Amino acid sequence: MTTGTATGVLKAPTQAITTTGNRSTVTVRRDGVDTATSVRIGVSGPAETEIISGVAEGDVLVLPTPTTTSGGSGAGFPRTGGGR
Secondary structure (H helix, E strand, O other): OOOOOOOOOEEEEHHHOEEEOOEEEEEEEEOOEEEEEEEEEEEEOOOEEEEEEOOOOOOEEEOOOOOOOOOOOOOOOOOOOOOO
């Protein structure tokens, strides 16, 4: 089900956006330096989110790296069951 669409806007992967309370940020890499930058977001979905202000076309956004746990067999991977 589509609840909203936007055209002619900047879109970013939803996973690139961190929201705490009513403040949203992305990490922008400029000249090799990563900086948390406040953004204003619009239409949001599971894959992409509209960026209304805070970054410009061509800015490089840094995606979060997945975290894994260490220790034990199969660390960082869900168990799927079944035999060996």
